Amino acid sequence: MAHLLAANAVLLLHLFFICLVMLGGLIVLRRPWFAVVHVPAAVWGALVEAFGWYCPLTDLENALLRRAGEEGYAGGFVAHYLLAVIYPDGLTRETQIVLAGLVVLINAVVYGLVLKRRSGRKRTG
Numbered sequence: 682m683a684h685l686l687a688a689n690a691v692l693l694l695h696l697f698f699i700c701l702v703m704l705g706g707l708i709v710l711r712r713p714w715f716a717v718v719h720v721p722a723a724v725w726g727a728l729v730e731a732f733g734w735y736c737p738l739t740d741l742e743n744a745l746l747r748r749a750g751e752e753g754y755a756g757g758f759v760a761h762y763l764l765a766v767i768y769p770d771g772l773t774r775e776t777q778i779v780l781a782g783l784v785v786l787i788n789a790v791v792y793g794l795v796l797k798r799r800s801g802r803k804r805t806g
Contacts, residue, residue, distance in 0.1 A: 688749060698722065706723070706787065
């Protein structure tokens with residue numbers, strides 16, 4: 682039971698990290714210091730998608746599920762509702778490259794806004 686709970690916790694962490702990669706720049710708009718957290722996460726997320734690397738959180742999830750006597754990601758509320766978001770069916774290499782491009786594009790726009798705000802403050806201040 683403890684291993685299954687730990688696997689679900691890692692799955693939630695994985696989802697949180699994906700949200701951080703995609704949307705963390707929005708936090709930077711209000712809290713510029715958060716870029717120290719977000720930029721490395723966004724770079725890692727883009728690289729994992731662009732190069733098809735295997736995220737270490739996936740290994741941890743699977744190891745914990747095996748210890749819990751589970752095969753793969755079947756069963757449980759978390760697995761049922763969140764796995765399709767993290768590991769959608771039909772995920773192709775081309776889709777991964779598009780997702781990596783989206784990560785870079787979204788974050789480039791957000792950080793462009795951050796830099797524009799900062800330069801506007803320096804001119805008026």
